[in-house]
Amino acid sequence: MLFNYEAITNNGEKKIGSIDAGSKDLAIVAIQHRGFMVSSIKEVSSKKSLFDITLFGENISTKDIVIMSRQISTLFESQVAALKAFSLISENTKNPSLSKILVKIADDIKSGVYISVALSKHNGVFSDFYVNMVKAGEESGKLTQTFSYLADYLDRQYQLTSKTKNALIYPGFVIGVFLMVMIMMFTFVIPKLSIIITESGVAVPFFTKIIMQISNIAVHYGIFLLIAFIAFIAYVIRFSKTPSGKIYFDRLKITVPIFSNIYIKLYLSRIADNMDTMLSSSIPIVRAIELTSVVVGNRIFEDILKEVAESVKGGSSLSDAFYRHKEIPSIMSGMIKVGEESGSIGNILKTLGRFYSREVNEAIDVMVSLIEPIMIIILGLGVGILLSSILLPIYNIAGDIQ
Secondary structure, X not given: OEEEEEEEOOOOOEEEEEEEOOOHHHHHHHHHHOOOEEEEEEEOOXXXXXXXXXXXXXXXXXXXXXXXXXXXXXXXXXXXXXXHHHHXXXXXXXXXXXXXXXXXXXXXXXXOOOHHHHHHOOOOOOOHHHHHHHHHHHHHOOHHHHHHHHHHHHHXXXXXXXXXXXXXXXXXXXXXXXXXXXXXXXXXXXXXXXXXXXXXXXXXXXXXXXXXXXHHHHHHHHXXXXXXXXXXXXXXXXXXXXXXXXXXXXXXXXOOOOHHHHHHHHHHHHHHHHHHHHHHOOOOHHHHHHHHHHHOOOHHHHHHHHHHHHHHHOOOOHHHHHHOOOOOOHHHHHHHHHHHHHOOHHHHHHHHHHHHHHHHHHHHHHHHHHHHHXXXXXXXXXXXXXXXXXXXXXXXXXXXXX
């Protein structure tokens, strides 16, 4: 809950501000911890105006968090206190949503709250992984290195995920344009040509009859087809947000040919990189596995990691726990086993993370290089069949006229 307050400082000056707290009493205690005497305090209404609502939650991107983490690491290296660091960044960040959150974090730190606890209040922005990394940094006294690790990790994942998404945009755009052209052909061009062909009385080839029939359906029932298509898309979107829908689409990602190769390597890269980052910050291996399951981004791999965590709790080695799941390549389990035997599991995970990152980049490059010629061939065949089916009768009509 947010409270606006008026207080008196030790110098007798009037202080006006706001504070986020679980209750009015906690808010008063937090203000008093700052050395202020509360004169009035009032809870702010939680209702939001239309202009306060954003379409994408806090509207804070991974890139914003990467930049913030690097700035904090730099300020900590310069011996700037945590309160001052968060205050400076809140004043200079270009994202207003992030600025507001950083102000709240600075207020919490000022009232004596740990940085990790202050971050945990904004779980829509800072994941459990992020918060636990900061907590480990506080406990080990390596906060500067922790924020540097976080910035590097998030930056790597951001670049890898962005490249994967961008690789899928091109074929989607081409297919969309092709469908638009086909719709215009079937609803505007072919109906006029069909009239000419029908009135001429010439023999109509079989493929031409099929094209004309499709065009006739598109013209007379197009609006119903459009409504059905929109309803289908709405159903798919709604289904994808249900637990069973998420599992279905996540499994689809790792089973569909071509794309599965990219997605599987992307998830393996996240698992290795994430666990290496946390183990480097002295987070226990079981906790590292549990947190990795939350941020891996796929329900199938999430369930696998949860089972692996339970196996490790029960006394199994990490490599043996991975061996039991066919989705985890044997080379990954084997390398982890080598790391366990040699005591260098952190270096092995780092190597695996880099290896799978390169594999994802190479797979995307190969896919992009193959997509263009394949799409050109498919589109050429589609347009060629369509035009030949319609133009052949037109040529016959012209021949008869001569």
